[in-house]
Amino acid sequence: MDSTRPKDALFEAIALMGKAFASPRRLELIDLLAQGSRSVDELASASGQSNANTSQHLQALHAAGLVTRRRDGLRVRYSLAGDDVLALWLALREASATRLAEVQRAAREYLGDEVEAIGRDELVARMARDDVVLVDVRPAEEFEAGHIESAQSIPIDELKRRLDELPGDREVVAYCRGPFCAFAHDAVRTLRAEGRYARRLHEGWPEWRLANEETPA
Amino acid sequence: MDSTRPKDALFEAIALMGKAFASPRRLELIDLLAQGSRSVDELASASGQSNANTSQHLQALHAAGLVTRRRDGLRVRYSLAGDDVLALWLALREASATRLAEVQRAAREYLGDEVEAIGRDELVARMARDDVVLVDVRPAEEFEAGHIESAQSIPIDELKRRLDELPGDREVVAYCRGPFCAFAHDAVRTLRAEGRYARRLHEGWPEWRLANEETPA
DNA sequence: CAAGGTATCAATTGATCGCTTGAATAACCA
């Protein structure tokens, strides 16, 4: 019963996709693409890598079936291949945060002191009562590529000088790219330093979108 | 805003887990562990690898937080670290089957011609009518480690000489380790060659168990 | 058609990975 050879081929094929998740650079690219499609040099500068290296990693991701690309004039825009890929990335990130002390430590180091958070259910309830103002603190292009319905866009860079756009009588909830993105943490700290009551949404736009796709309105 | 260094540490930490999914051997070990806990040399012989090599891969999986181990007398028994890890493996397998032609080809090669399958919902309905007989064709130890409630165990090796244990008036549904396990396919082909009406359950025991954990009875 | 920007290719280097071999350790048993 040495039927092991064709079985090896199967696992080798699956490992083609697994290998794509083995490099920190590629994970960062996937994380960026979770916000929406991007060109090669947008991704290169966002991740601080050379164009050539970024292109190479993107091709690896493409070979693994994780991303799609299409030409757009001079540029090539890459996107995640589908919501199953996004879900896979979120599951890996979540599992690593649960199981690896290294990840928890790195996250604390990167995000700084924990700030008060709010869950999706509570946010939905508060929004129904028109009780909070929801702020998307990601860069404007990402907001335009997709955002939570009733949110207003104030990129984290501009938050300090646009404080007066926020009504003073309601709590502020900030969200950004996800639980490992520092923007919402920074926003909450900034707002609290100004004496406002602010919390961060525990999840980011990709998680929100995915949850709403699964249970369509 | 060169906040990229601590962020790199985060992605590097997550990649520690990603790397664990980059080797076909380790994927095979994960797949075996999805059936239940196993000792090192059970895993070594099941995967056709040397003990030392298997032990090394298991330690890599342990360092990545994907498996737990405990001594049991002379042996060390490894298990998956939790259902989130199982879900992650199933998601990777599913995504790779969707996105990689390589995987589809290897699966066809390994499983042989497609045999008629049945989904979970239909099976549940038929079982409620006591209309089918459900057979677990995995090795007996795996059946004992956990199985679908009303199933009877007939390992694929013994199926041919135990055909008379199956009532002749009902359809047979066979299941095994999962959609990429050949046992159920083989069982259905064997039974059809004997003139019985048989189908395979589209999923295996781990998928069934996980689905029932999520929506507890 | 030439110029300029964007993306990819090709070749190289150093680092890491995967597997083997042989020795060491741990638990059990007589």
Place this chain on the structure above:
DNA sequence: TGGTTATTCAAGCGATCAATTGATACCTTG
């Protein structure tokens, strides 16, 4: 205690991978 089995450790070799560099291909604009 000494023997046996299961697992792990340590060293080594070949193969693969990640990043750099410089050159090439592709598309648009003038």
